[in-house]
Amino acid sequence: MDKIEAILCIYTYFCYICEINLGFMEISTAKIEALRELIATPRSIVILSHTNPDGDAVGSSLAWAEILRKQGHEVTCILPNRYPYYLEFMPNISSVVIFKQDDKGAAKEALKRADIIFCLDFHLLSRLDQLGDLIDENQHAKRVLIDHHLDASEDFDLMLSYPKASSTCYLVALLVERLFGIEHISCEMAENLFVGMMTDTGNFAFSSVTPDVFRVVSLLAETGISIPDIHNHVYNSFTEGRARLFGYVINRKMKIFHGGTVAHMSLTEDEMRRFWFQQGDSEGFVNYPLTIKKMKMSAMFTEHTDFIRVSLRSRGDIDVNLFAQRYFNGGGHKNAAGGKSFMTMDETIKHYEKCVKEYAAEGLL
Ligand code: 5GP
Numbered sequence: 001m002d003k004i005e006a007i008l009c010i011y012t013y014f015c016y017i018c019e020i021n022l023g024f025m026e027i028s029t030a031k032i033e034a035l036r037e038l039i040a041t042p043r044s045i046v047i048l049s050h051t052n053p054d055g056d057a058v059g060s061s062l063a064w065a066e067i068l069r070k071q072g073h074e075v076t077c078i079l080p081n082r083y084p085y086y087l088e089f090m091p092n093i094s095s096v097v098i099f100k101q102d103d104k105g106a107a108k109e110a111l112k113r114a115d116i117i118f119c120l121d122f123h124l125l126s127r128l129d130q131l132g133d134l135i136d137e138n139q140h141a142k143r144v145l146i147d148h149h150l151d152a153s154e155d156f157d158l159m160l161s162y163p164k165a166s167s168t169c170y171l172v173a174l175l176v177e178r179l180f181g182i183e184h185i186s187c188e189m190a191e192n193l194f195v196g197m198m199t200d201t202g203n204f205a206f207s208s209v210t211p212d213v214f215r216v217v218s219l220l221a222e223t224g225i226s227i228p229d230i231h232n233h234v235y236n237s238f239t240e241g242r243a244r245l246f247g248y249v250i251n252r253k254m255k256i257f258h259g260g261t262v263a264h265m266s267l268t269e270d271e272m273r274r275f276w277f278q279q280g281d282s283e284g285f286v287n288y289p290l291t292i293k294k295m296k297m298s299a300m301f302t303e304h305t306d307f308i309r310v311s312l313r314s315r316g317d318i319d320v321n322l323f324a325q326r327y328f329n330g331g332g333h334k335n336a337a338g339g340k341s342f343m344t345m346d347e348t349i350k351h352y353e354k355c356v357k358e359y360a361a362e363g364l365l
Pocket residue numbers: 050122124127149310311312329330331332333336337338339340
């Protein structure tokens with residue numbers, strides 16, 4: 001057993017004791033030290049994040065990659081598929097390998113020689129789709145999870161899993177602070193971290209936001225980032241097609257039922273073509289029904305070649321993580337979750353309406 005393995009074994013026991021006592025958001029010293037030991041000497045590192053990457057997935061990967069590169073590591077960031085076009089402004093995003101477009105095999109090559117694989121902003125290897133199969137070809141790399149989703153799988157050597165954290169970017173900022181000191185957060189890193197912190201908290205409005213989130217935001221702001229510019233890039237850089245598609249979906253496709261408390265919307269491939277759809281264009285649509293006063297839960301069904309993507313949002317105590325796990329083979333967070341359906345669109349919608357009834361009958365809605 002080498003030194004790193006010994007530390008990883010001891011840390012499991014330590015973390016168990018420390019975290020129960022320290023509670024929310026306190027990353028145990030044992031975990032920090034295990035991570036410090038793991039990256040103490042230059043290594044070959046791969047950073048992975050989830051399919052349909054969002055601001056938090058991309059921002060946390062890029063920021064973590066930057067700090068590791070500065071420590072002398074060789075780092076490759078890999079995403080299963082392409083990020084939305086409105087994230088293109090993010091510093092160093094062009095360095096990311098997109099597995100679906102990777103003709104030269106750069107992802108396979110980097111994964112083969114990796115000593116450490118960091119998995120950021122997802123909790124199950126199934127969230128990597130086909131990219132997940134490549135990981136298993138490398139049995140020697142240490143796997144480290146840095147994430148904030150509920151019910152993480154146990155497939156990792158070191159788990160930094162904090163479901164109460166509002167974003168993975170927030171977690172990465174805390175890690176950089178503890179491992180290296182906050183002065184190591186560059187302006188580029190701060191910009192990437194801010195994107196994920198902002199998008200995963202609905203502009204710092206969700207219940208996951210704590211006073212410490214604002215402390216970290218203030219540290220990021222001090223690096224000189226322009227918050228209005230970042231906001232404009234993320235929220236005001238869409239295409240005309242996206243604006244028209246949004247109007248169409250809300251006007252024509254939003255169905256409200258269950259006494260005005262539950263909504264669903266759907267988009268077929270044909271409808272997407274009609275509005276010059278680009279990947280990411282329907283992100284956020286699912287939140288809109290929740291702007292209606294009585295609304296408790298909202299769903300969006302988006303047609304893909306082999307399946308229908310299911311996005312769920314809820315308010316307060318309504319648990320869509322459980323709903324997604326039970327009925328759509330998915331998961332996520334209490335108020336934002338997702339999954340997949342392999343039925344037709346009509347069947348998926350009928351299934352959803354039936355599940356809503358069942359959920360309500362159990363007093364869960
Ligand atoms: P979104 O609706 O934005 O795609 O996803 C909302 C949340 O649910 C995200 O935190 C995401 O990671 C999670 N999620 C989305 N799709 C799936 C899925 O197929 N499986 C699981 N386990 N989680 C998902």
